[in-house]
Amino acid sequence: MNGMLAAGQTLVTEEGEKVTVAELFGSGGQGEVYRVRTRNGDRAAKWYYPQLADTRQRRILDGLIDRGWADDRFLWPRSIVTSPDSRVPGFGYLMDVRPDRFHGLPELFRRDPSVSATTVRTLVTAALHTVEAYRTLHSRGIAYRDINWGNVFFDPATGDVLICDNDNAVVEGEDAGVAGTMDFMAPELVRQEQGVQPGIQTDLHSLAVLLFLLLMNHHPLDGALALGIRCMDEPAKRKLYGTDPVFVYDPADARNRPVPGEQPTVIATWRALPKILQDLFVATFTRGLRNPGSRVRESQWRDALSRVLDAVTVCRSCGRQNMTEPDGPAPQCWKCGRTLVLPPLLTVTTGTGTLRTHRGIRLEPHARVYAHHLAHDPDRHDFTAVVGEVTEHPRQPGRFGLTNRTASAWTVRRDDGKVQDVLPGRTVGLRAGLLLEFGGGTEAVVRD
Template structure:
């Protein structure tokens, strides 16, 4: 045995007394090694800690997380502690589910890995939204992740689904743990080592914003001209860049760290294509939020903005997906060889709820194959589920270029045309799209089609 490495065929035992057998090794990291193991319920993943990590504090953290009995499919959550069946091998590990093959690591995006070539703008925004909602759920349980970075979250390049891994360092807010974070994702007060500063939910919000910027911009939010001037990016240089003198690339009042166009073309292009609703949130969290943790953008703010942008993605004639501003003007296509003004499709202005919970109208662009989901029909969705389709824009089978909205729900709608005529739209039926068309979906959800 070297550094706690387990042998194929070795028998271990869970705290409940179930025996598991080591099959093969998935890989290793900074804290331990991960193996596939056989259990009576099928294959599981086992993280086995290196001896120097397997101390009493790590065991306490692990047992506290397991006691939560949290079964959220966005997290590979620790399920049970595992030890050597014979008691001869010191240390311990824990079982979790095996990560499905469809999930890829985020660095694959930045490597431009061919395996994620199918990733679209819609997929990236969806992944960002799911990421925000996952950490919102974690924080809602009073748990701080403490080490949000691009190595701990995986995504499906086809659907945007996400999976959060390495959850064994998360702790309940206020508790201490050995992991403080990864420096280029850490909040400035942690990088500086300010008196009393501890990793927690507020520092998680900074790390989450860095992750979102990387996901959407393919670049770090604090690495512009100042980073290019550094000859040796050693610990002191990194501490200044991320802690003692952090400057956002697009800080409106401090231009020292603007991206250098000749060397950092990607972030220049992607920032220019980002809708103002997201630009404003990044500016807020990376200016005021760098100085005051209480000014950092909350998960609910990211969720609402990303959800609105997702509803207004438009496809240019060149085929490029473009992020647009909800209810905003038509931007120019950001395609490198295009740049033409976008022709925006009609929008559905959706209002839901009743009384004091009645919402302001929300716009959904009605391009080909646009959809409404169950989360559109509630005031505040806890989670966006893109499998729960309630309506879909479809093309007329005999009249190309003519579109309608098809009822994919299980209830009848009422449609009112601008000429005053009223029509029932049963499940599976379609009503032609026209300006002024009003739709009553039931439960207080209503919409009107606008140009």
């Protein structure tokens, strides 16, 4: 296999279970990853390069494994493995094998055919899932330390994400020995300011860079200034990302604007990005570059991305999906340039008293209402928990209704005051002014 471990070699876990090395998956900056056979099926084993298998890394792994985190969005370390006969020095750890449906972000950025199914809706969904995954990590006081495009994998069909390389995540304030990847590091880390360590605040910068790349297919600080650099070596990167970072769309500093003809993708994608997301990127990459406390929090990204996802609209002329401004006017299609025809809007109201939350869902054909739409402050968006679905009348093409996909009845009130129940599996026709009561104090109204 041309790796540190040989096929057929035996490793042993701390619990005494023997596992057998099968094949080399690949290698990275810290070590090599192998497929191994265990009594519970195949697992992946990361084996550290000798110079990195030190007591600090062992301590970090022990802490991560002791937490026993079962979040399915993370390939979390499960058990430390060693060579029982000390034939190979050092150690590694077991984790689950990454399913084949998950692809790396670099495949997306280079337009690899393997991710050709990716749509605008999928990209926004992947961004939303990524934010929620790191929000969960940070809520436990754990900093990831090295958020970059090599650690996040996504399903191009669903937008589901999987976070890998979690062996450097540590409790906030602890030393991990990892500063990050230069292109994603917060400016204060790039400048190597005294006393500054990677943590949750620096993670927020890295997360914003990742989101910008995911939605814009471009780095937020690579504009005209980057094109003017003849050799993109470490000193050049330190200036670009640390000592003189300028957002490509900084409203007060145009030095680093994308260059027409040279950087057309980011120009086109920024123009098509809803203002609610533009404003968050501007905040993080202007004030947030200078003041870490001004960086956009995960909850802000989550709420904005969720609203944009619910407002994705298909162009009736060319069939392409478009991000639109929630509750905003109809924009022009990014592909054909024609003004979009916005479908009816379902405004959902949840919560009680002053804690009422309002969400708008564009009722495209086959649009769905999910359980998270009916929750005041959902921790996680679950796109398998379907509450209702927009369906077309079987005998009257072009006429649509909302079908009840739950096990409980809804109550609807028409604009003429008539009240009726919508039983599970039944459909209510969509018309402006229709009021729906989903139960639990959640109601919705259809608007043009």
